Amino acid sequence: MARGFSVTSLPGFAAIAITSFVLLYAPILTMVIYSFNASESVALWGGFSLRWYTAAWENTQVQEATIRSLVIAVSAALISTTVATMAALGTTRRGRFKGQTLIYVMINQPLMVPEIVTAVALLIFFAAIKVATGYTGLAYLVLAHSAFCVPFAYLPIRARLEGMDLALETAAADLYATPWQTFRRVTLPLMGPGIAAGAMLAFVISLDDVIITEFVKSAGQDTLPTYMLGQLRRAVTPEVNAISTALLALTVILLTAFFLLTRRRD
Amino acid sequence: MADAAVEARSASKEYGSGDRIVRALRDVSLTIRKGEFFTLLGPSGCGKTTLLRLIAGFEMPTSGTILLGNRDISRMPPYQRPVNTVFQSYALFPHLDVAENVGFGLTMRGQPKAEVERRVARMLALVKLEAFAGRKPQQLSGGQQQRVALARALAPSPEVLLLDEPLSALDLKLRKEMQLELKRLQHETGITFVFVTHDQEEALTMSDRIGVMRDGVILQVGGPREIYNRPVNRFVADFIGETNILAGRTEAGCVRLGSGDLIAVDNLNGAAEGAAVTLAVRPEQVRIGAGPLQGRVSNTVYFGTDTHCHLRMADDTEVVARMQSPPSGDVGLGEGATVAFDFVAGAVRVLED
Numbered sequence: 001m002a003r004g005f006s007v008t009s010l011p012g013f014a015a016i017a018i019t020s021f022v023l024l025y026a027p028i029l030t031m032v033i034y035s036f037n038a039s040e041s042v043a044l045w046g047g048f049s050l051r052w053y054t055a056a057w058e059n060t061q062v063q064e065a066t067i068r069s070l071v072i073a074v075s076a077a078l079i080s081t082t083v084a085t086m087a088a089l090g091t092t093r094r095g096r097f098k099g100q101t102l103i104y105v106m107i108n109q110p111l112m113v114p115e116i117v118t119a120v121a122l123l124i125f126f127a128a129i130k131v132a133t134g135y136t137g138l139a140y141l142v143l144a145h146s147a148f149c150v151p152f153a154y155l156p157i158r159a160r161l162e163g164m165d166l167a168l169e170t171a172a173a174d175l176y177a178t179p180w181q182t183f184r185r186v187t188l189p190l191m192g193p194g195i196a197a198g199a200m201l202a203f204v205i206s207l208d209d210v211i212i213t214e215f216v217k218s219a220g221q222d223t224l225p226t227y228m229l230g231q232l233r234r235a236v237t238p239e240v241n242a243i244s245t246a247l248l249a250l251t252v253i254l255l256t257a258f259f260l261l262t263r264r265r266d
Numbered sequence: 267m268a269d270a271a272v273e274a275r276s277a278s279k280e281y282g283s284g285d286r287i288v289r290a291l292r293d294v295s296l297t298i299r300k301g302e303f304f305t306l307l308g309p310s311g312c313g314k315t316t317l318l319r320l321i322a323g324f325e326m327p328t329s330g331t332i333l334l335g336n337r338d339i340s341r342m343p344p345y346q347r348p349v350n351t352v353f354q355s356y357a358l359f360p361h362l363d364v365a366e367n368v369g370f371g372l373t374m375r376g377q378p379k380a381e382v383e384r385r386v387a388r389m390l391a392l393v394k395l396e397a398f399a400g401r402k403p404q405q406l407s408g409g410q411q412q413r414v415a416l417a418r419a420l421a422p423s424p425e426v427l428l429l430d431e432p433l434s435a436l437d438l439k440l441r442k443e444m445q446l447e448l449k450r451l452q453h454e455t456g457i458t459f460v461f462v463t464h465d466q467e468e469a470l471t472m473s474d475r476i477g478v479m480r481d482g483v484i485l486q487v488g489g490p491r492e493i494y495n496r497p498v499n500r501f502v503a504d505f506i507g508e509t510n511i512l513a514g515r516t517e518a519g520c521v522r523l524g525s526g527d528l529i530a531v532d533n534l535n536g537a538a539e540g541a542a543v544t545l546a547v548r549p550e551q552v553r554i555g556a557g558p559l560q561g562r563v564s565n566t567v568y569f570g571t572d573t574h575c576h577l578r579m580a581d582d583t584e585v586v587a588r589m590q591s592p593p594s595g596d597v598g599l600g601e602g603a604t605v606a607f608d609f610v611a612g613a614v615r616v617l618e619d
Contacts, residue, residue: 167357170324173344174351175371176422185370189361 035241042236052242064241065227071139072223077153079205084147084153084198085191091105092161093169093187100247110148118148119215126216132183136218144216145174145206152205153198156262160194197261200254207247268502270333271426271458272298272321277330279316280484290316292482293330298426298460299475303452307469309505314462316482318394318428321460323347334425339579345374350419351428354435356411358403364414365390366398371422383493389417392451409440416448420455427452429461433468445472462517466506470494478502494548499618503546510552510585512545521545524581527559529609535616544617547609549574552587554599557608563599573597 007013037076039046056062085109110118126140169191172182206224217226219240224247228240279291291313298304308312319325320332323344331340339347350371358367365386374381390396393413403411412432419427429448434442449472452459463469469476472488477487478501486498497503500511516537518525522527523545537543554575561577564584568591575587575597588608589597599605 084388165357167353167355168359170344171351171353171357171359172374173324173371174322174349175418176345176374177370178345178374181374185374187357250568 016179021265027132032245032248033232033239035245037238037241042238042241050081052193052238053246054245055237056242058240059239061227062239063223065222065224068138068221069223069225072141072145073203073206073252075142076149076206077199078200079142079146080104080149081153081157081195081199084150084157084202085195086249087150088157088161088191088194089187092158093166108151111151115148119212123215130218138221140216141221141223142216144212148209148212149202149206153202154259155200156197157191159262160191164190170219193261197258200258200261204251204254208251269300270297270300270471271300271335272296272460273318274320275331275333276318277327277332279313280328280360285612290482291327294482294484296477296484296487298458301456301458302474302573303449303461303472305463305469305473305476305493306479307463307476307505312479313482314464314479315430317479318351318430318460318462322349322351322428323425347516348422348425349428350422350424350426351430352415352419352432354431355435356403356415356432356449358411358414358418360403362402363399364395364401364403364406365371367403367414368421370416370418371493375419375422384462385421389421391419392454393447408436409444412436412444413447416451418450420451420457423455424457426458426460427460431462431464433463435467448472460482478505481503483601496615497546497617500544500546502595503615503617508549508586508588510549512547512583512585514543514545514583516541516543521614523579524583525559525579527579529559529614531614531616532612533590533616535618537616546617547585547587547613549586551613552585552607553610554589554607558608559609561605561607563601563603565601565607566597566599568595575599577605577614 034042034045035046037044037046037048038051091103091107105112116262122144126144130136130140137264164187168186169182172186173179177185208225209223210229213223213226214229217223220232224243228243231237231240269500272352274296277291277294281288281290286615293472294313300503302384306317308314316325319329323339323342325348327340331338333339334347334349339377359370362370365383368389369386370381372385377385386399387396390399391567393416395410395413395417398406398410398414403414406414414433415432432445436444443467446461448461461469461472474488475487475489476493478485480491481502484492486502488496492495493502494506497506497509504511512523514529516521516522516534516539517528518539519534520530521534522528522545531545554577559579561579563575564578565576567574567576571591573589573591575589577587579585583609591597
């Protein structure tokens with residue numbers, strides 16, 4: 001082992017690390033444990049039970065909100081990933097150009113502007129359209145989610161493209177591949193894992209969103225997170241814990257897949 | 267010329283615009299013959315790779331034309347040109363296996379599957395990689411990747427094969443092996459090879475003809491012996507191998523050196539009487555032991571088979587003599603000793619500047 005400075009050798013390193021992990025995971029662990037609580041309390045343990053999972057599963061409001069959340073998340077992931085793929089191709093498959101940084105900033109705008117600002121802006125903007133057209137369907141939520149998911153889909157795709165040798169496409173052209181064939185046979189397969197990772201990240205981000213959804217949704221358009229928020233205003237039962245735990249499980253699965261896809265194969 | 271494989275006619279290439287213009291290639295005219303191993307040699311930034319990219323179609327000339335056979339291909343996209351390239355970075359497709367890489371060009375040309383498979387098998391046999399057909403490029407060594415890149419570029423039977431410093435990433439021993447391998451492949455396939463390198467030794471050992479480039483201009487085109495023994499100017503003499511450069515002045519058909527010695531030259535290269543000239547002599551053409559010239563030994567450097575002896579003449583001009591090392595390894599020339607030496611007849615060249 002190389003001898004030299006290492007943060008791990010500083011006094012108190014282990015203590016700080018352990019404290020951080022406890023702070024990160026203790027609340028989540030508590031939530032997961034109490035989702036299996038037999039009693040109605042979120043604080044008092046009354047034995048192991050799956051009753052809250054059953055309750056959530058049979059709750060028609062939860063069912064509707066879940067389906068709505070999935071419809072929005074899948075649509076938003078598809079739209080934002082398509083847009084992000086084109087943006088990534090446009091910003092990496094060429095040399096540096098004037099205004100490149102500005103373009104990056106503009107694409108990543110949702111990461112920098114406070115979400116509440118976007119939410120208010122969308123509320124006002126969509127209100128005008130709702131008045132003009134009379135349409136109040138799910139499309140507003142899908143579009144709003146698609147917009148703020150773009151940077152999350154864009155970043156892994158761009159990273160993938162930037163790690164890709166431009167000479168590969170030159171080589172394909174040299175070997176009689178037309179521009180379309182080059183894209184189809186070389187660029188697309190190589191950026192595939194990046195696209196899948198971007199789509200998954202966009203899906204998780206959309207599934208999780210509260211603020212923008214809360215502002216944009218019309219009456220009766222609760223998604224799972226806004227439904228849960230609404231429940232908290234009334235009596236809190238471990239049903240919320242059960243739903244959260246299910247969401248957590250889904251997210252962990254997707255993020256594991258994301259990690260496996262973006263890991264470099266050497 | 268009827269047997270031209272590639273021809274550049276007044277080809278120029280400029281990058282950038284306005285006052286930040288870079289002229290990578292200046293009015294280059296060159297004919298590469300069918301079936302020859304032609305090398306573009308020069309330091310980095312001399313335009314050799316730009317010229318290669320113009321032939322491949324990755325760049326279009328700013329002015330002038332590129333001909334393949336007798337067709338003007340200046341504006342033809344790369345995927346329509348029957349020309350293939352071996353890239354410096356190999357640029358093998360990482361998501362395809364070796365066989366798919368080698369077959370890529372044929373597949374894109376719409377060859378039937380059976381024909382592609384037959385041809386791929388032949389190519390892999392040619393580069394001795396039959397056993398690796400199912401491997402991914404990342405699982406191969408540098409030398410093996412190099413062979414795959416060669417097989418991939420040769421598979422579609424291009425009219426011209428372009429090689430962009432393909433050996434620069436290999437270690438010395440492997441490089442020597444690949445040099446022989448390339449010569450063998452060129453001989454077996456009969457395809458015109460255009461090879462780009464900055465390594466003069468590589469150029470001398472492999473090429474039928476060499477084009478020496480600098481600053482976007484071709485300075486000299488000729489066979490290895492011609493380039494080495496009759497360099498047209500100081501740059502070529504200096505770039506190709508080691509050279510002693512001596513300043514002098516013409517006098518009665520001979521040249522008076524700075525040291526005051528008068529030496530005979532075969533050809534004054536049109537220099538007028540009394541004009542200042544530059545002379546070039548290769549170190550292996552300097553004979554120590556006898557002769558009209560005198561020098562003080564300033565240093566001897568042992569290279570194994572050879573020993574270089576650095577001599578200083580009366581005016582402090584340095585002359586390097588290359589001698590074969592004797593069995594003892596010691597040439598017996600002490601520092602500070604004064605020795606007589608001479609240039610081999612016909613070895614002194616008058617250079618253009």
